[in-house]
Amino acid sequence: MDGQPHSDIIDQIRDIPIYRASVEQGYFPILEKPEIGRGFPDNWMTPRLSRALEAGEAEFVLSTGTNHARMQIIRPPYFLLKSYYRLWSEHPDISETWHQGCRRVSLTTVLATEHVARVNARKRGTEPAAAPGIEDRRLDERTVYLNLRLDPALWDRADVERMIGEIRAERDSHPLGRYHLDCSGYHLAQLVRKALDWGLWDDFPRPASVITAYEYTPAGVREYLERRLGCPVVDLFGSTELGYLYYSDRDGRYHPYLDRMSLELVPVAPGSQIHSLIVTSVRNPHMPLIRYRSGDCVRTLDGSTNPAKVVRFCGREKELLPTPNGLVSQGDLDGAVTAASSHVLLCQLRAQEQGNLRLLYTTFDGRPLAPSESAAAAKLVGELTGLPCAVEHREHIPVGASGKHTWLVTERTES
Incomplete structure (x- = not known):
C-alpha cells in the first residue's frame, strides 16, 4: 500500500508505544503533530531510549515554534547541526568551503542567537548576558551567530558595523580569507542593503558560499543576494525534528536528500496541485517518524505526487x-x-x-x-x-x- 513502511522499518519501531496499534493492525495512518505530544514522553519510551537518555546519547529539545506550536522532541545531541554539516560537506556547489575549513557565520533570528548564548552560559554555570559578546555566541569552533535584535529592519548603523566587523574577524582567521554565510535570506538582504545605504559596502567581506535555511526565501531576495554577493546561494529545506530533506543547487533546482528517509506527497485538498509533505524517517534513531505530516507544502514540476519532481516549497499548510x-x-x-x-x-x-x-x-x-x-x-x-x-x-x-x-x-x- 502507498506510503506504508517496509518490514525493515517496522522491525526498528515495533516496540515504540505510539506505533504498537499500527504494527498490530498492519496499517500506519498519517501521524499528526498533536499525536506526537499526546502522552509524551511515555508514548515514545522504550528501554533502549531510556538508556540513551541516561547516557546523554539522547536529549529532550523543543522545536522552534516559529511556524506552529512548539513541540517537544527527543533526538541525539546536535542532530540538526550534524545534518547541516554533512549536507554542506557533500553539496556539489559549495562542499569546497567545508573542506577548506571555512568558518560559518550565521545571520538569522535573534531567538537562535539567544539559544546559543543560553546553552553556553549553562555550560559555565552562569546567566546569559543581556548583550552576549561574540565568544558567548559561538555554537562550536566553526559557527558563530551575529544577530542581537528582533527586527532586522531596525538595525542601526552601530549594529551593522558590529556585524561586519565580526564577519571580517571570522574571515581573517581563515588562511585563504574565506568564510561561509548561513542565513535567513531576508536578514542577509537587510544587512546588504543597509551596508550599501550607509557607505559600508566596501567593508563587507564577500562570502565564499551562502546557505539560506531558516524560512521561505522569496525569489526576488535570492536574485538580489546572488547579484550583490557573486557566489552560490543554496537553499536547504528541513526542520528541527527531521534534519534536512532537500537542497537546491546554484541554479535553484531542488534535489532530495533522503538519508534514511522516504517521502509521500498528498494533495492538500481534492484536485489541488499543492501537496502536503508526508515523511517517514529513521534518521533520528530515538524518535523515528512514520508517515509524519511535517506541515510543509510543495509544488511539483508537473503537478504530480512524485517527490523527485518538487520545484518549489510553498510555505506552511496551516497558512x-x-x-x-x-x-x-x-x-x-x-x-x-x-x-x-x-x-x-x-x-x-x-x-x-x-x-x-x-x-x-x-x-x-x-x-x-x-x-x-x-x-x-x-x-x-x-x-x-x-x-x-x-x-x-x-x-x-x-x-x-x-x-x-x-x-x-x-x-x-x-x-
Whole structure:
C-alpha cells in the first residue's frame, strides 16, 4: 500500500508505544503533530531510549515554534547541526568551503542567537548576558551567530558595523580569507542593503558560499543576494525534528536528500496541485517518524505526487489562503509578486473579511514601485486569488514575535 513502511522499518519501531496499534493492525495512518505530544514522553519510551537518555546519547529539545506550536522532541545531541554539516560537506556547489575549513557565520533570528548564548552560559554555570559578546555566541569552533535584535529592519548603523566587523574577524582567521554565510535570506538582504545605504559596502567581506535555511526565501531576495554577493546561494529545506530533506543547487533546482528517509506527497485538498509533505524517517534513531505530516507544502514540476519532481516549497499548510480560485500558498503569492517586480524585498497579504485583499510591500531601495509595477502586482494577485487586491507601499513591515515574517494576516472588522 502507498506510503506504508517496509518490514525493515517496522522491525526498528515495533516496540515504540505510539506505533504498537499500527504494527498490530498492519496499517500506519498519517501521524499528526498533536499525536506526537499526546502522552509524551511515555508514548515514545522504550528501554533502549531510556538508556540513551541516561547516557546523554539522547536529549529532550523543543522545536522552534516559529511556524506552529512548539513541540517537544527527543533526538541525539546536535542532530540538526550534524545534518547541516554533512549536507554542506557533500553539496556539489559549495562542499569546497567545508573542506577548506571555512568558518560559518550565521545571520538569522535573534531567538537562535539567544539559544546559543543560553546553552553556553549553562555550560559555565552562569546567566546569559543581556548583550552576549561574540565568544558567548559561538555554537562550536566553526559557527558563530551575529544577530542581537528582533527586527532586522531596525538595525542601526552601530549594529551593522558590529556585524561586519565580526564577519571580517571570522574571515581573517581563515588562511585563504574565506568564510561561509548561513542565513535567513531576508536578514542577509537587510544587512546588504543597509551596508550599501550607509557607505559600508566596501567593508563587507564577500562570502565564499551562502546557505539560506531558516524560512521561505522569496525569489526576488535570492536574485538580489546572488547579484550583490557573486557566489552560490543554496537553499536547504528541513526542520528541527527531521534534519534536512532537500537542497537546491546554484541554479535553484531542488534535489532530495533522503538519508534514511522516504517521502509521500498528498494533495492538500481534492484536485489541488499543492501537496502536503508526508515523511517517514529513521534518521533520528530515538524518535523515528512514520508517515509524519511535517506541515510543509510543495509544488511539483508537473503537478504530480512524485517527490523527485518538487520545484518549489510553498510555505506552511496551516497558512494556506482559501480563495475563489482555490487554496493559495506563500510560494504562489511570491510567484505573482516576483513576476510583477524584482524590487520587492518583503510583502504581506492582508485578507479582509469582506473578501478584499491588501498587498503591503517594502522595496530594496525604500522607494515605491513604479505605477506600472504596482498595477501589475494588483492584477496578478487578483488573477491568482480571484479577489480584488489593493497594493500599498510601506517603509517597514514589522516581524512577528518569532523574528520571522508573517506573509498572511486576516484582518477582522471591528464590531
